[in-house]
Ligand code: SF4
């Protein structure tokens with residue numbers, strides 16, 4: 263087992279887990295599958311056992327214990343059944359950054375060859391085609407074809423102040439196309455000097471990191487930063503919270519990075535964006551990578567408050583306690599049924615608010631909630647926040 267994947271802080275954290283079980287009450291996966299080995303405490307204890315066998319006193323005196331392949335496989339099954347929602351990190355009384363631990367555990371499992379095989383296929387696609395769908399990367403802006411009155415440059419200019427980084431899901435999954443379609447219109451109508459990178463936008467690297475293939479992302483980081491700099495841009499705006507977070511954490515750039523809600527709120531504050539009134543009751547789902555992981559809770563709410571006629575009702579679990587919709591951490595690829603079970607819980611919570619519409623700021627959350635609602639034959643209305651903003655723009 264490769265200890266170098268764990269920082270000294272993480273080694274201390276593994277030791278520091280008091281097994282209090284506070285995290286168990288909050289883990290959405292554990293609420294659906296109540297096995298000790300799947301919850302945060304269980305995963306930390308399993309890793310502790312592996313490390314003792316490899317590096318503990320016994321190992322120093324008698325040599326490392328041979329890793330048990332069946333135990334590793336079980337551990338892998340549990341480690342990959344996690345949405346990376348970060349709720350365990352937020353709730354842990356001894357402040358264990360467990361979300362980062364899960365990423366490190368996956369890296370260790372990848373080195374040992376114990377990871378879901380379809381994630382290996384995803385990795386091949388990303389490395390060969392630079393996107394998660396496996397389609398040609400030059401078709402990254404095909405969603406533009408369904409917009410009318412496009413400017414001749416199709417939002418792909420030689421130079422611009424701002425680059426809008428779309429992300430793979432919005433670019434390639436039809437259910438999410440409204441996200442970039444609405445956002446480019448908002449930017450255009452607000453007079454923002456922006457461009458897309460077109461086929462030169464590569465996956466941000468998040469799916470690789472989330473699956474444990476972090477060592478593969480350096481080329482992606484270099485390419486995307488160079489693409490932005492070639493445009494002469496100083497700012498990058500993201501509609502995908504996972505892209506936003508990945509840039510923030512891993513790109514180490516001096517570029518200004520904005521999530522779409524921060525960017526839209528700035529436009530409102532500058533008076534570049536005004537709204538028509540519509541009486542409507544809405545609720546808001548905090549995407550894990552935007553809320554807990556990036557700490558952005560206020561800007562989407564401030565946008566909704568700025569819209570006349572909008573009655574905003576919070577979900578029972580919101581902000582730091584918002585429940586994952588099931589779409590995070592590649593769980594949908596690994597265990598679609600478990601992912602759907604989380605989405606069903608989310609839908610029940612949304613329905614309990616009595617809102618006419620659920621708004622969120624993540625294309626993956628829109629996809630997950632909407633797909634599950636359709637399967638359940640529930641006429642739930644969902645909207646990405648820029649879609650809602652565009653609809654009400656003067
Ligand atoms: S809340 Fe923290 S200390 Fe308690 S069991 Fe969970 S990870 Fe361990």
Ligand code: SF4
Nearest residue numbers: 289344345347348350
């Ligand atoms: S990140 Fe979320 S799903 Fe994963 S163990 Fe923590 S609470 Fe559970």
